Amino acid sequence: MIEVKDLTRYYGQKRAISNVSFNVQKGEILGLLGPNAAGKTTTMRILTCYMPPTSGTATIGGYDIFEQSMEVRTITGYLPENPPIYPDLEVNDYLKFVAKIKGVEKNRIEKEVDAAVEKASLGDVRNRVIGKLSKGYKQRVGLAQSLINNPQVVILDEPTVGLDPKQIIEIRELIRSLKGEHTIILSSHILPEVEQTCERVVIISNGRVVAEDTPENLTTRMRGSERVQLEVEGDEDAIKKALGSLPDILSTRIETKDNGVCKVVVESKSDLRKEMAKSLVDSNLGLLELHPDKATLEDIFLHLTTKEEGA
Amino acid sequence: MKKVMAILEKEFKSFFYSPLAYVVLALFTALTGVFFYLYLSSFVEASFMDAIRSQQYRQPPQKLNVNLMLIRPYFWNIALITLFTLPIVTMRLFSEEKKQGTVELLYTTPLSSTQIILGKFLAGLTLSAALLIPTMFFQGLLFVYGDPEFWPVVSGYIGLLLMGSAFISMGLFISTTTENQIIAAIGGFALALLLWIIGWGANFAGPSLAPLLExxxxxNHFEDFAQGVVDTSHLAYYLLFTFVGIYFSLKSVESVKWRA
Structure with missing residues (x-):
């Protein structure tokens, strides 16, 4: 449904995102997870045709975001970080306006607005002026707006930011209820949020995709596992064999091989640095370097979880 | 076109749901009303003096020309008040969208930049026309109690609308360049005033520059309209001005999008 390929975007000299790629299946909820200023909003703004990428492409529903921007906009609903509302208008008038600029046929406008009001549970405040509503209701108005014209793809930028816990639960439930009918991308800097709502997570940090997996896998992968990076001179199979004989090893991956020197990443349940060194040396392999991998992913993960506890 | 109308309608609604509309309307009506009263009083006084004089010298009274003595200078005054008022109408047209973040809605829905700009321009133009309605009522009184010439009044309003559309396209352009409404208003006002008084420089400029400044x-282009003449060269000036303003607004919107 959504294919993102090598998106790169510069703001002047500053690179906001580089080579961001991922795919989203029809009916799936994908979470874009990352700390602030990681490039989530930039990615979403490019996907919604708010601004073009410096390089790279993406298609939504088969339409190219640059070449067929109007088609993309027609099938996509977008809720920016700050809901794009006009405080002077009434909820009903606002949604009608959105329906009109989205090109909804005149005889379907009422129906579309009713449906959006229903989905976002805005019945009570339909005739209220938006500026006078609470933050939670404003957010829901923004969400209702993104659902007008029944878009195939819904893109939500930090939909729960600034809400109180009860409102957060309501919005999350609302988003989950949209699953299946719409393909959804939502961004967040809070891990439990994506754990609860999303089926798949793309982690972005410093403008790069650093991991892509289901929330469960990510959690187990990161909790209780140690990563060590090694540089070893010798044969690939011999290295794998020497390391594989140790207990508690989860995975051994040869990253690169250059002039007989392999870069290896090992994940294990416990700290096995001593044992690894011994085993490699015993197998007559040249251990050139060994250091624990404070990988970006782990840092980010730590960052995300502590962030959440603080919030 | 439907989408253009949707934007126009939205602008109207947010304008009239906010207190700004009523402040602008009230100020405009009060100012034009006071000026009308002053001109009318001096005209009545002049007629009165003329009547006395004609009795004293036993001559038939001169018929004073309402169009010349009242309507024409009154149009100049409305034009001047327009200069102060329209920047307040145009300041919010784009700046507010930028400030509120609603540009993200406009740019991510299937709307072209042309539709956005045209909708906003037409909204401004309609509002400026609405401002003129009370002055039509004032001038209507002249037709009830006297018999001024009709067509010069019509051409005067055509002139006001054309000048208004020029101011609005310019104000809209300035509004696209900033998210600060105050800056948009001051910029629009300063530029309008500059274009207004630049003609005075013609008196001191050399023979090559003077016609250009004029x-x-x-x-300067409004003068003929106030006198009841619709000259195509002046018509062309205002239309060209408006077109350039709209074109610049479009380019400004698109360039901002690309720079982001």
Missing amino acids: YVSII
């Missing part, structure tokens, strides 16, 4: 000056 041509550029926005008020």
